[in-house]
Every structure is written in structure tokens, then in C-alpha cells.
Amino acid sequence: MPKAKLLTKHHLKFLSFPSAFRSTIFLTCVLVFAVCSIRQSGNLQFLELAVFDLMMRVRGETEPESRITVVGIGESDLTAWQQSTFSDRLLAKLIKKLQEHRPAVIGLNIYREIPQPPGSAELLQQLEAENVIAIERIDQNGEVPAPFNIPPERVGFNHLLLDNDGKVRRNFIALAHGDRSSSEEDFLYSFALQISINYLGAENQLEIEPEFLKLQETIFPNLKANSGGYQLSTSDIVGSQILLNYHSPNIARQLSFAQVLAGDFDPDWIKDRVILIGYTAPSKKDIFSTPFGVEQMPGVAIQAQMIGQILSTVLDGRSLFKFLPQWGEVVWIWFWSYTG
Incomplete structure (x- = not known):
């Protein structure tokens, strides 16, 4: 019988990678769903409008x-x-x-x-x-x-x-x-x-x-x-x-x-x-x-x-405010949830 090989840290990390990746994706999806649901309910509107107000104020005279x-x-x-x-x-x-x-x-x-x-x-x-x-x-x-x-x-x-x-x-x-x-x-x-x-x-x-x-x-x-x-x-x-x-x-x-x-x-x-x-x-x-x-x-x-x-x-030609479509906002939230 061939001798059992010792598992090094490198092997263990390699073997656990798919599971860690799946966990990351799962947690990211849960986070995106939670953020989008809260946002859709309007509970984040006051925060986002507060950011808009701040942007208006810091532009100066x-x-x-x-x-x-x-x-x-x-x-x-x-x-x-x-x-x-x-x-x-x-x-x-x-x-x-x-x-x-x-x-x-x-x-x-x-x-x-x-x-x-x-x-x-x-x-x-x-x-x-x-x-x-x-x-x-x-x-x-x-x-x-x-x-x-x-x-x-x-x-x-x-x-x-x-x-x-x-x-x-x-x-x-x-x-x-x-x-x-x-x-x-x-x-x-x-x-x-x-x-x-x-x-x-x-x-x-x-x-x-x-x-x-x-x-x-x-x-x-x-x-x-x-x-x-x-x-x-x-x-x-x-x-x-x-x-x-x-x-x-x-x-x-x-x-x-x-x-x-x-x-x-x-x-x-x-x-x-x-x-x-x-x-x-x-x-x-x-x-x-x-x-x-x-x-x-x-x-x-x-x-x-x-x-x-x-x-x-x-x-x-002064610019108007531009907004991402709804699917674009979901992608944006997903990106920052994953990279964060």
C-alpha cells in the first residue's frame, strides 16, 4: 500500500478554499439581500438624503x-x-x-x-x-x-x-x-x-x-x-x-x-x-x-x-444628477459587500 502523505498547511488551505469561497458568496448574498430589503422598505432613505444634504452644504459658496x-x-x-x-x-x-x-x-x-x-x-x-x-x-x-x-x-x-x-x-x-x-x-x-x-x-x-x-x-x-x-x-x-x-x-x-x-x-x-x-x-x-x-x-x-x-x-450645460438603474445599484451593493 502506498504511504499516506502528510497534509501540509498549503494542502489544507487548498482543500478548504472551495468551502471558504462558498461561504463568502453565501454571506455576501445574505448581506446584499438584507441591505436591498431594508433600502426597499425606505428605512435607509433618511441616511441617503442626509448624505445628499451634506453634499449640498460642503460645496461652499x-x-x-x-x-x-x-x-x-x-x-x-x-x-x-x-x-x-x-x-x-x-x-x-x-x-x-x-x-x-x-x-x-x-x-x-x-x-x-x-x-x-x-x-x-x-x-x-x-x-x-x-x-x-x-x-x-x-x-x-x-x-x-x-x-x-x-x-x-x-x-x-x-x-x-x-x-x-x-x-x-x-x-x-x-x-x-x-x-x-x-x-x-x-x-x-x-x-x-x-x-x-x-x-x-x-x-x-x-x-x-x-x-x-x-x-x-x-x-x-x-x-x-x-x-x-x-x-x-x-x-x-x-x-x-x-x-x-x-x-x-x-x-x-x-x-x-x-x-x-x-x-x-x-x-x-x-x-x-x-x-x-x-x-x-x-x-x-x-x-x-x-x-x-x-x-x-x-x-x-x-x-x-x-x-x-x-x-x-x-x-x-450644467449637469443634472444621474442615477444607477435598480439592477446597477444591486451590483454596486454586491461589489462592496463582497470586497468589504
């Missing part, structure tokens, strides 16, 4: 968006005029003053479905200008229409989408109107999109498809329920939405109502620019949480962020 100027109505303006809501005459006076310096677009981020006399006729006259865009509200709290004399092509909804933690991270661009066919006429456009279309002169260069929105030659892919760190329900992902790529907290140059009326500004800050008018006073409660931290941002400033994202993407 950038130069203000030169195409946009915000005219904010603050607490000092309300106090000076002793009005909690500005009269139609004051708004008309403000718009007229701005029009003297030939802005490209004026966006009025103030609801005006009910006249606030005196000066209602004066305001209606100012709102007839082709470069004035007004807002309407469409949300769970009901509808607030735009002033009656403004045609639909100069009206946009200003509804902001809030995540579960109350923060604004999505740019809501368009919404199908009712259950009619999906032609462009059957979509409601956001305030930001209407202003961008008007600024670009792209009235006939918009295409809306189930998977994307195309403005001129730029495609904005729709956010999906599981894009990035999200695990959203189908009811949360209606219409055309993209992840909001914030510019910086100070998105645009800001003037006060008093500065504009006094002429205390450089006319170049108005000429050929997008001018947004809105309340910045905390007492108006038009303030929202953002990825930038505890300090809340006025709604008009968030609209500036959304307009800035659309314009910089179309005109400057």
Missing part, C-alpha cells in the same frame, strides 16, 4: 446667478407701509418701476386672486405685459387661481414638494392636467418652467414625454420612485420632477421693495434679467427647510434656485 435678481418684500417693508399684505397699487408701482429698466421676465410669486384695493385697475394694467408671469396654487389645500386677466401661458404653479422631513429637494416642473391625453396643452407648467420658457423664447420648443421633459435640446429625465436615495410611492412621483441641484444659499442678488421704489440699485441688475418678486418676511410664513441646515429659505428664493437650475442646464 458660488457666485450668484447673474441672470436672476430677487426683489424681496421683508418685514421692514411691511412695517414701513403699515400693511400685512401689500395693496394692488404698491405692487403696480413696483412692477412699473422695474419695467422702466427692461427686464427680460418679471415673476410675481404672490397670490392675487382677490383684489387688494386701492389700485386694482392699475395692477391689472401692469399684469397685461407679455413678460409678466403670475402664480397659481394647486395642492391638497385647494386651488388659488391667478389674476383673471392673465392667459394660461403666463401662469405657473408654485407648489413645492416637501420630503418626509419637510425639506425641499425636488424641482417640480410639470403636472398632467386631469385625465386627458398627454399633449403639451394638457400639462400645467410650474412657475419656474414658465419663466424659463419665457426667458429662453422657447414657447414652441418644449416636449413632455412619460420618461422625460425636453426643453430646446436639453433633456430632463424624470425622477423615478427609487432614484438616488429615494423610495417614494407612486402618488409622490406624479408629473415631471427632477432632483433640485441647489446653487448656493445666496442664489441671486437681492433688492428690497424700498430699494426699488427709491431707485437705489444699478439698472444693469434689472435689464435683460429674470426679476422675481416675493415675500421674504418670516411673518408671511412662505419659508421652507432646505438641505442647507436650520435656517429656512423664502419661497421666492427657492423659485430662484429652480429657475437657475433650468437655465444653467439649458444655457451652460
